[in-house]
Amino acid sequence: MDPGASPPTVAAGPPVPAVPRHEVAHHEVVYDGKGGKLLGIVLFNTLLSILTLTVYRFWAKTRVREYLWSSVSFAGDRFEYFGSSRELLYGALVVIAVFAPAILLQGVFLELLEIEHPVGLFVIQSLYSLALYWLFQFAVFRARRYRLTRTLWRGVRANQMGDSIAYAFMAVALTLLASFTAGLLLPLRNTTLYRYRINHTWFGDGHFQSDAGTGPLMGRWLLAWIFFVPTLGLTYFWYRAYEMRFYARHTRYGGLRFELDITGWKLLLVYWPYIPTFLLAGGAFVGIIMVLDYDIMMPGVQGLYYLILIIILLTAWGIVRQLVLHRFARVFCRALSVYGEQDLDGLRQGPLPTSRYGEGLADALDIGGL
Numbered sequence: 442m443d444p445g446a447s448p449p450t451v452a453a454g455p456p457v458p459a460v461p462r463h464e465v466a467h468h469e470v471v472y473d474g475k476g477g478k479l480l481g482i483v484l485f486n487t488l489l490s491i492l493t494l495t496v497y498r499f500w501a502k503t504r505v506r507e508y509l510w511s512s513v514s515f516a517g518d519r520f521e522y523f524g525s526s527r528e529l530l531y532g533a534l535v536v537i538a539v540f541a542p543a544i545l546l547q548g549v550f551l552e553l554l555e556i557e558h559p560v561g562l563f564v565i566q567s568l569y570s571l572a573l574y575w576l577f578q579f580a581v582f583r584a585r586r587y588r589l590t591r592t593l594w595r596g597v598r599a600n601q602m603g604d605s606i607a608y609a610f611m612a613v614a615l616t617l618l619a620s621f622t623a624g625l626l627l628p629l630r631n632t633t634l635y636r637y638r639i640n641h642t643w644f645g646d647g648h649f650q651s652d653a654g655t656g657p658l659m660g661r662w663l664l665a666w667i668f669f670v671p672t673l674g675l676t677y678f679w680y681r682a683y684e685m686r687f688y689a690r691h692t693r694y695g696g697l698r699f700e701l702d703i704t705g706w707k708l709l710l711v712y713w714p715y716i717p718t719f720l721l722a723g724g725a726f727v728g729i730i731m732v733l734d735y736d737i738m739m740p741g742v743q744g745l746y747y748l749i750l751i752i753i754l755l756t757a758w759g760i761v762r763q764l765v766l767h768r769f770a771r772v773f774c775r776a777l778s779v780y781g782e783q784d785l786d787g788l789r790q791g792p793l794p795t796s797r798y799g800e801g802l803a804d805a806l807d808i809g810g811l
Contacts, residue, residue: 466782468697472774474512479767482508483760491756499529505763506588509770515594516785524591532587571613578612579605582638589642597788602648603641611637624666628658628684635688644694646791653691658684678712679705689777696781703776711768714761 486501503526510522586601615630632655639651665680682705689701 466780468516468779468785470774470777470779471514472512472770473514474509474767474770476764476767479505479508480760480764483763487756487760491752499533500526502526502529509767510592513770513774515779518595521593522591523593524587528587574616575609575613579609582608585638594644595785595788597645597790599645600643600791601638601641602643603637608634608637625663628662629655631684632658632688639692643791645788647695647788649692649694651688651692653688658687675705675709678708681705682708693781694783696783697779698781700778700780701773701776702778703772707772707776711772712765714765714768 482505486497486504489497490501503522503524506522506524510520513520582601582603582605586605589599589601592599612630612634615626615633619626619630632653636651636653639649642649661680661683665676668676682703685703686701689699692699
């Protein structure tokens, strides 16, 4: 179990009753961040990260979070991010100290085994992939906990309780089940993990609850699954929007209820910059490799050109990813409606522990996001 996960597991609670909008109070969620200002921050961060050989990335990530968090307000008050770059740096150092020897030992272990049979190699690689995916999910949960414990609203902070080890095992088992069914059971995986995260999410002395089930999602997902290939994956955006609306309707915090007016088209418009960036980056990569293969470049330095190319592509991808998050925050906050009666002035900080270090493992696996 994780340190500090002392509060008991929270049950989902009774089903959320439908309440007419006009009969309850409405609390506004606003995102007023500016894409131009964020772009300036990101470009400045990118320059310093390159000049410092990525050491500045911890300060860069903190600066972007401070801007994005402060751009969101609820019921007239803004959120605050009070995480520090030093915490992220310490977290990265802890990961290096723990996992660097483990990676070296893993290589030595494979050399000692001297496995040459294809089946044996497949088994070893499969186990390695499962272990890496387990670490991936473990890191995602821990990173979410860190970000929530560094989020303030009216002086009250959020938290993510629950067991990250159990969550990672659950994610691995459910992902394997979805894979063995060719993706047909993806809603079961997503909904189970969503409920676990939400039912262990706290804000102050209260916690969120979700009673979302899998059944209502299966029909929509089956249609999206059938037409996924003919529509080049566009049906996934249609399904994902429905899933998000469904989750919002089945989530509550005390007397507050949530509705999300989002469509597949809106989601597609959020993520479309990824598509041309991916195509341009892929085309540039192939083009430069062809140039290198014709030995036009100076002999003996092709490896340096490859390294420079990879750095450029990763830098461009990182910039686009942060701007896409800005677009998502704007669309999400516009679509989100919060209804119900809740004593927001009476919120108190619960006796919940905080993470000591930053999201080192998530950052090392490049899944920490923002």
